[in-house]
Amino acid sequence: MTAAVVTGIGVVAPNGLGIDEYWAATLRGESGIRRITRFDPDGYPVRLAGEVVGFAPNQHLPGRLLPQTDRMTQFALAAGDWAVRDADLDLAALPALELGVITAGSAGGFDFGQRELQNLWGKGPNHVSAYMSFAWFYAVNTGQLSIRHDLRGPIGVFVTEQAGGLDAVAHARRKIRRGARLMVTGAVDSALCPYGLTAQITSGRLTGRTDPRRAYLPFDRDASGHVPGEGGAILVVEEAGQARARGVRGYGTIAGYGATFDPAPGSGRGANLVRAIAGALADADLDPAEIAVVFADAAALPELDAAEAAALAEVFGARGVPVTAPKTMTGRLYSGAGPLDLVNALLALRDGVIPPTVHVAPASVDHDVDLVIGGPRPLRGGAALVLARGRGGFNSAMVVRAGPG
Amino acid sequence: MNRRVVVTGIGAVAPGGVGVKPFWELLTAGRTATRRISFFDPAPFRSRIAAECDFDPVAAGLSAQDVTRLDRAAQFALVAAREAMLDSGLAVDADNAHRVGVSLGSAVGCTERLEREYVAISDAGQRWLVDPDRATPYLYDYLVPSSMAAELAWLAGAEGPATVVSAGCTSGIDAVGYAYELIQEGTADVMITGGTDAPISPITVACFDAIKATSAHNDDPEHALRPFDRTRNGFVLGEGAAVIVLEELAAARRRGAHVYAEVVGFASRGNAHHMTGLRADGREMAAAITAALDDARLDPTAVDYVNAHGTATRQNDVHETGAFKASLGPHAYRVPISSIKSMIGHSLGAIGALEVAASVLAMEHGVIPPTANLHEPDPQLDLDYVPLTAREQPVDVALTVGSGFGGFQSAMVLARPEVRA
Amino acid sequence: MTVFGLDELMQIMRECAGEDEAAQFGGDLANTEFNQLGYDSLALMETASQVARRLDISLPEEEFARVETPAQLLALINERLSARSGPQAGVAARTGGTTG
Numbered sequence: 014m015t016a017a018v019v020t021g022i023g024v025v026a027p028n029g030l031g032i033d034e035y036w037a038a039t040l041r042g043e044s045g046i047r048r049i050t051r052f053d054p055d056g057y058p059v060r061l062a063g064e065v066v067g068f069a070p071n072q073h074l075p076g077r078l079l080p081q082t083d084r085m086t087q088f089a090l091a092a093g094d095w096a097v098r099d100a101d102l103d104l105a106a107l108p109a110l111e112l113g114v115i116t117a118g119s120a121g122g123f124d125f126g127q128r129e130l131q132n133l134w135g136k137g138p139n140h141v142s143a144y145m146s147f148a149w150f151y152a153v154n155t156g157q158l159s160i161r162h163d164l165r166g167p168i169g170v171f172v173t174e175q176a177g178g179l180d181a182v183a184h185a186r187r188k189i190r191r192g193a194r195l196m197v198t199g200a201v202d203s204a205l206c207p208y209g210l211t212a213q214i215t216s217g218r219l220t221g222r223t224d225p226r227r228a229y230l231p232f233d234r235d236a237s238g239h240v241p242g243e244g245g246a247i248l249v250v251e252e253a254g255q256a257r258a259r260g261v262r263g264y265g266t267i268a269g270y271g272a273t274f275d276p277a278p279g280s281g282r283g284a285n286l287v288r289a290i291a292g293a294l295a296d297a298d299l300d301p302a303e304i305a306v307v308f309a310d311a312a313a314l315p316e317l318d319a320a321e322a323a324a325l326a327e328v329f330g331a332r333g334v335p336v337t338a339p340k341t342m343t344g345r346l347y348s349g350a351g352p353l354d355l356v357n358a359l360l361a362l363r364d365g366v367i368p369p370t371v372h373v374a375p376a377s378v379d380h381d382v383d384l385v386i387g388g389p390r391p392l393r394g395g396a397a398l399v400l401a402r403g404r405g406g407f408n409s410a411m412v413v414r415a416g417p418g
Numbered sequence: 419m420n421r422r423v424v425v426t427g428i429g430a431v432a433p434g435g436v437g438v439k440p441f442w443e444l445l446t447a448g449r450t451a452t453r454r455i456s457f458f459d460p461a462p463f464r465s466r467i468a469a470e471c472d473f474d475p476v477a478a479g480l481s482a483q484d485v486t487r488l489d490r491a492a493q494f495a496l497v498a499a500r501e502a503m504l505d506s507g508l509a510v511d512a513d514n515a516h517r518v519g520v521s522l523g524s525a526v527g528c529t530e531r532l533e534r535e536y537v538a539i540s541d542a543g544q545r546w547l548v549d550p551d552r553a554t555p556y557l558y559d560y561l562v563p564s565s566m567a568a569e570l571a572w573l574a575g576a577e578g579p580a581t582v583v584s585a586g587c588t589s590g591i592d593a594v595g596y597a598y599e600l601i602q603e604g605t606a607d608v609m610i611t612g613g614t615d616a617p618i619s620p621i622t623v624a625c626f627d628a629i630k631a632t633s634a635h636n637d638d639p640e641h642a643l644r645p646f647d648r649t650r651n652g653f654v655l656g657e658g659a660a661v662i663v664l665e666e667l668a669a670a671r672r673r674g675a676h677v678y679a680e681v682v683g684f685a686s687r688g689n690a691h692h693m694t695g696l697r698a699d700g701r702e703m704a705a706a707i708t709a710a711l712d713d714a715r716l717d718p719t720a721v722d723y724v725n726a727h728g729t730a731t732r733q734n735d736v737h738e739t740g741a742f743k744a745s746l747g748p749h750a751y752r753v754p755i756s757s758i759k760s761m762i763g764h765s766l767g768a769i770g771a772l773e774v775a776a777s778v779l780a781m782e783h784g785v786i787p788p789t790a791n792l793h794e795p796d797p798q799l800d801l802d803y804v805p806l807t808a809r810e811q812p813v814d815v816a817l818t819v820g821s822g823f824g825g826f827q828s829a830m831v832l833a834r835p836e837v838r839a
Numbered sequence: 840m841t842v843f844g845l846d847e848l849m850q851i852m853r854e855c856a857g858e859d860e861a862a863q864f865g866g867d868l869a870n871t872e873f874n875q876l877g878y879d880s881l882a883l884m885e886t887a888s889q890v891a892r893r894l895d896i897s898l899p900e901e902e903f904a905r906v907e908t909p910a911q912l913l914a915l916i917n918e919r920l921s922a923r924s925g926p927q928a929g930v931a932a933r934t935g936g937t938t939g
Contacts, residue, residue: 156824
């Protein structure tokens with residue numbers, strides 16, 4: 014079957030803009046988690062976030078796009094530009110109807126949404142922006158990316174909370190298998206305005222800790238929830254034959270995917286993360302032993318960490334595979350997390366190095382996982398597994414392999 | 419592996435009634451359910467019309483707790499899903515749960531509750547720093563609408579792939595298209611799919627006001643949405659849900675399920691043109707239609723009925739007519755085309771699924787629903803739009819299309835199961 | 840009488856629709872179509888809405904729909920301004936409308 018090769022990457026993350034800056038910071042273990050700066054968080058029970066800093070939209074985007082876009086769309090468009098540039102190909106020379114866009118989102122352009130809600134309720138209906146009809150909705154990034162790069166092929170949008178980013182990339186691969194030449198895919202999220210943060214707090218999954226180094230601690234006996242972040246990654250995924258024909262090796266191949274949903278709470282049936290992992294491995298035609306590293310979902314809530322650790326132990330054996338969570342440096346990015354972990358996985362395979370999980374001390378690891386802490390670790394092998402769980406019971410797993418498939 | 423995918427259950431909540439029966443009766447009678455907005459005082463708004471559902475969630479089977487907890491869109495989806503599951507007679511148990519998935523379309527998710535809660539904790543728009551202490555514990559579920567897919571999965575006992583598809587106004591058709599592809603390729607055997615939206619709230623009304631996309635025929639709400647008519651001036655917001663049970667054909671036959679229709683083709687394309695504007699030639703919608711027909715391995719002349727997007731904006735109806743001509747050729751002039759939005763409004767992410775349901779019902783009953791309110795043909799629009807009155811006519815193959823902000827263009831081909839037997 | 844000028848209109852357009860680095864406004868700006876200036880229908884609607892709020896006027900839809908150039912939009916705006924009675928013009932000034 015036609016392989017889907019990642020040939021371009023664009024990253025917007027709290028600890029780095031662009032693939033090089035991000036990867037260097039990640040290997041150094043540099044965290045982007047800090048006190049919220051976009052508004053005064055003193056009145057809120059959560060005061061830390063993985064905020065993207067130093068992103069000046071007018072340096073990256075045409076002025077015409079600025080008034081009509083939320084921050085997360087500006088991230089997506091910048092990351093999209095970088096990914097297309099990284100892929101080093103002339104999109105205009107390809108048939109537009111065979112180039113598509115599939116992204117995920119979780120909250121839409123929520124900062125924009127809060128501003129317009131305030132305009133409506135505080136001032137009146139005629140104060141609502143003409144851009145509101147699309148700047149907030151979940152489909153906006155796919156639409157704007159399609160317009161910006163003249164991509165007229167298959168398009169789509171998924172919302173599966175944190176799992177959605179992998180679902181989007183999987184569907185992009187499906188579209189390549191069904192005949193598309195190239196897909197722009199991935200996800201970016203940002204809901205760090207006051208109303209967005211408030212809504213996130215009600216999930217009951219955020220930590221209220223205020224020390225950035227002791228806040229988001231997955232698999233740690235001190236785990237108390239996650240820090241929210243913003244950002245994500247946009248990828249260019251190409252049909253392998255086309256990539257080969259233009260002499261491009263790419264970062265690696267989207268080799269396998271599995272998605273499941275957990276049984277209803279109280280049903281007495283067990284979670285289905287293992288089934289998602291097994292599905293992804295079977296799809297990639299790989300044995301567990303061939304997986305060199307797992308990028309964990311890393312919820313940082315004791316029960317969810319235990320479930321993830323148990324699933325990994327069931328598939329790989331106790332401490333049977335190196336596990337890491339570079340998202341300890343960014344916070345959880347919701348739909349952006351899966352694609353950013355795909356970037357981590359592809360770069361880890363490229364460079365033979367596993368990026369570390371930060372802030373968790375060896376002595377405090379509470380589960381039987383071989384967590385990569387204290388610095389990067391050499392990687393041996395040619396495939397990596399990325400996990401993402403969405404609140405409510407969504408499990409997505411994706412396997413990437415080194416090389417062009 | 420290309421497996422065949424069929425519809426075995428349908429549920430609907432639409433303006434005019436809860437359930438498939440009142441939905442179909444309204445459509446075939448050519449009655450309209452658009453009226454002056456009653457949910458809030460529409461006086462300050464430019465467009466003061468909507469197709470509202472008279473929906474009593476408790477009478478429809480939801481618990482008081484569900485009503486408290488769930489956004490109206492989630493309530494619609496659950497009620498429609500329950501009807502669809504019952505209709506299909508499908509039993510989900512420990513043996514097949516992991517082969518059953520959910521794909522629910524929604525354009526604006528839980529906006530109604532997001533707005534209501536915003537008003538409560540911002541002192542009606544007076545404070546940017548909203549008060550976190552007064553936030554409802556369900557707020558996160560409103561922020562991220564995949565919570566609605568979770569509700570459906572819990573209801574159905576589904577443990578396969580589950581997601582919300584949120585492609586704006588093509589969410590409903592795209593969700594069904596995604597479900598079709600998962601079954602076709604073997605990832606799932608059953609999908610609970612469809613679309614839901616409840617957008618009749620001040621913020622959504624205001625944002626369509628701001629771009630004058632909605633009709634200002636405020637003096638005549640019952641006849642405000644006039645697809646393909648010379649006097650059309652925009653759409654009317656609607657609300658509702660349709661949920662469809664899709665199954666792999668052989669499994670459906672084995673269990674003796676009633677097979678309504680087969681999904682035989684689906685495709686989506688982007689127009690890469692403008693977030694709200696459309697090119698007159700409809701090129702990308704035409705490309706989606708052609709790709710869906712190719713997927714179905716059917717010739718354009720096989721299409722017996724086209725369920726149009728038909729929003730009655732000045733641009734859409736021209737765009738769409740162009741797309742039909744470009745993709746169906748001379749057959750575009752012969753095939754009946756109708757817009758059910760004329761009767762039930764435009765329910766954003768739900769309407770695509772309601773239109774799939776209507777297309778299936780047209781095949782089931784051999785009746786083509788009309789385009790209501792089409793009294794004055796537009797000389798630019800010269801196809802057969804089935805004005806005012808339903809037509810009794812066998813439909814073996816139906817095409818339904820959607821178009822949305824962001825440039826989304828989608829097409830789905832449905833056929834009576836014996837067409838490809 | 841309040842007169843609303845081209846500079847003020849273009850300033851509002853830049854705020855509402857963003858700067859276009861590529862656009863070169865040579866020649867007769869006032870009589871160049873908005874489309875050619877790189878302003879689409881959304882930019883125009885956003886601008887009109889902003890102008891109407893700042894000047895406290897309403898722009899009738901049918902007439903606004905026919906507007907294609909800055910000069911035509913200015914004519915419509917100034918026609919509405921002058922059609923207003925004196926006290927209302929005062930309101931516009933107090934609410935931030937430009938009185939040129």
